[in-house]
Amino acid sequence: MSILHEVEAATPEPVQNSATADRESRGQWWRFALIAIISIIMIIPVVITVILSLRPGLTSTTAGFTFENFKYVFTSTDTVKWLGNSLAVTIGTMVVSVIVAAPAGYVLSRGKSRAVSGYSLLLFVIQSLPVITAVIPLFVLFARIGLVDSLLGLAIVYVGASMSVATWMMAAYIDSIPITLEEAAWIDGASLFGGFRRVVLRNSLPGVMSTAIFTFLVSWNDYLVAVVFLRTQTKYTLPIGLQSFFQQNATDWGSVMAVAVVMMLPPVLVFACLNRFFSVGGVGGSLAGQ
Amino acid sequence: MTTTTSAVPQGSGQKPTVKQLRKGLNAKFTLLLLVLPSLFLLVLINLYPFIYAFFQSLHDGSLIATGPFVGLQNYTDVLTSPAFWKAAWFTLIFTIVGVFGSWLVGLGLALLLRTKIPGRGTFKVLLMLPWVVPIVVSSTAWNYLLATPDSPIPALLNAIGINSPLFLADPTWAKITVCVFKVWVSFPFMMLMTSAALASVDGVVYEAARMDGASNWQQFRLITLPIIARSTYISWILMTIFCVNDFPTIYLLTGGGPVDATTSLVVLSYRTVFQNFQTGPGVAIAFLMTITLVIVSVVLFRQIKKAANQ
Secondary structure: OHHHHHHHHHOOHHHHHHHHHHHHHHHHHHHHHHHHHHHHHHHHHHHHHHHHHHOOOOOOOOOOOOOHHHHHHHHHOOHHHHHHHHHHHHHHHHHHHHHHHHHHHHHHHHOOOHHHHHHHHHHHHHHOOOHHHHHHHHHHHHHHOOOOOOHHHHHHHHHHHHHHHHHHHHHHHHHOOOOHHHHHHHHOOOOHHHHHHHHHHHHOHHHHHHHHHHHHHHHHHOOHHHHHHOOOHHHOOHHHHHHHHHHHOOOOHHHHHHHHHHHHHHHHHHHHHHHHHOOHHHHHHHHHOO | OOOOOOOOOOOOOOOOOHHHHHHOHHHHHHHHHHHHHHHHHHHHHHHHHHHHHHHHHOEOOOOOOOOOEOOOHHHHHHHHOHHHHHHHHHHHHHHHHHHHHHHHHHHHHHHHHHOOOOOHHHHHHHHHHHHHOOHHHHHHHHHHHHOOOOOHHHHHHHHOOOOOOOOOOOHHHHHHHHHHHHHHHHHHHHHHHHHHHHOOOOHHHHHHHHHOOOOHHHHHHHHHHHHHHHHHHHHHHHHHHHHHHOOHHHHHHHOOOOOOOOOOHHHHHHHHHHOOOOHHHHHHHHHHHHHHHHHHHHHHHHHHHHHHHO
16 A cells, blocks of 8 residues: 555656546445445435335325325324424523623623633533433422423423533633624723623524523423423423324334424424534534433 | 722712722622522522532432432442443444544535635535534434335445345444434534634645645644644544533434443433433433533643643
């Protein structure tokens, strides 16, 4: 191998080019075939979900593809309700998380005192605690104040669960905004809060987007907290709804997969359209933690 | 309103300097106000439950009653129960396979995707799908593909003459299936982390190494690995935390069965509390898990520091 390279390097220009290019393109097609096969194998479960959702149901005799499964789950099951619940919880979590995490991230980024670094450490410790440890006592606490089996209670847990990573993400983004911008605003008479609101927030749209996507995924995909807190079928979010629907209709794959497609479409669309905001350290890390 | 320079109110007509604003009480107060909502939520949703959980682990209570104080009884009960050690053993296997399996697949694909390939961007997006799709959805699809002997994959294996195992009903095969499922879910994350690290390597370095006669393996071992070492350690730590804390990947595919073969510590803790209604032991399991996790993270963090100093 190594000798080959040296020989090539020593041979005259045109010959080397055509030989390397030839081998290069052959290697390219081999790699293309390899990655294509791997990709196809890897996405089989996703593709099969979509195909089954579009196949005619058990009772139907029609061939080809149809939307009747979707029609069925939307009209005769609680899917619409679950979708609404999931959307309400997710949007609520997203909005509150960003509103709470943005100012905290600002303090974390700009503050230099010992209290600030202590707060940063606290966030780190909390992030590594298993969710199950918090869920059990929260269940006891929420049962006392009537927040079990409530979407509000669920959203509160999600905001808390995503708070430390959301704050870090905002802090990391605000770090990249030069402080001179705020200093200029302060000299013009802006208060500290004014500088944050009018200068920093206005320039942190990508950071806000990443944080919002992260909290969206946390609350949209969560199973553990929802399965502990939700009891009534009409209050289910999509993960619990899909799971219970699957247990009750295990042979009716068309309908089950139609609900599954409803559930996976939002995250897939968000990823397809906004993948430039999927920063590795932030959204990346947290998503896999679900 | 006030004439002290340390607290300049807005709109007083007096123009505060940067120094005054930064050092002023007013600024400190604003900073506190900005951080207060997040601090409140952290204490309520994270810190308070954690402390309360420790309290629960020292009592023989239920979800509704505190119960009498029993000291470390729950911990000794848990540590002497075979179910705990069985779950701990499976958690260990699940974590090791999950971390290194997904890393190897992710690394391989990241290296492959770095080369010139037609349609590279499309493959990058397609290969992210297992990670973007919610676990509830993908576990349903895997159930469809594997669960019964008549499912597509066992049927296919039988058709081509391989006697298909019971992927989810045989204890050993269920363990393998759950681990493979975890690798399938997690490899895109590793691919993304490794790709980002590899992007920082200048192609000229490889060119130079090739000129010096380095083989592909030597290039990988002597150039690529050292460069991605730091990010690799970080992704190992993160994935270890994800695997140990994982609940849906296991629970939705097998429910912890058959005969508890795939019961991890989180699943055991969940079942102890919400199915057997033994809060104390359940929380004790979660705590023991947390302690182990913190120790493992610290050990791995040291490795990172070592790697960074090299």
